[in-house]
Amino acid sequence: MGCHCTYLDGCTSYTFGEIEDYSVNVLPNLNCAGTPDPGNTVSSVPQACSGVNFGSSLQNAQGAGTTYQWQSGPSSTLVHGLTSVQKYNISTSQTVATWYQCVVTCTFSTLSATSAPVQVIYEQLSELLLYSRRNKYFSF
Secondary structure (H helix, E strand, O other): OOOOOOOOOOOOOOOOOOOOOOOOOOOOOOEOOOOOOOOEEEEOOOEEOEOOOEEEEEOOOOOEOEEEEEEEEOOOOOOEEOOOOOOOEEEEOEOOOEEEEEEEEEOOOOOEEEOEOEEEEEOHHHHHHHHHHHHOOOOO
16 A cells, blocks of 8 residues: 555545445443443453462453442352442452452443452462562572
8 A cells, every 4th residue: 555646635636546435333331231241251361479460350341431440359158348449340460369349330331240250360470480480580
């Protein structure tokens, strides 16, 4: 694709060049409606070392007018709110095995749904290997 033109604007003709057609579909940012469907909570890692950040997100995207309240805890039934996190995804770290889930609310319908929780395992061996790699110690 290229255009070799003497001058290019909407009112000037081309001296020579190439023209290609593209089809672009612009979709409106749809407002949420009814009960949200966040699906599963997805983690970027299955296990994490102490203090190393990783990401979690939702399986299904939601429309405009959606709020997010991320929660974490030591079991899939006991969770605590992660304050000031109002996004589709989060970046966090942990020092023990932790479950994560998100309560998604549609502000237009005021209905909420909770994503299926995911557990991120705390792996001490991984932490030891990470320390070894950082410090170039490979014998145990």
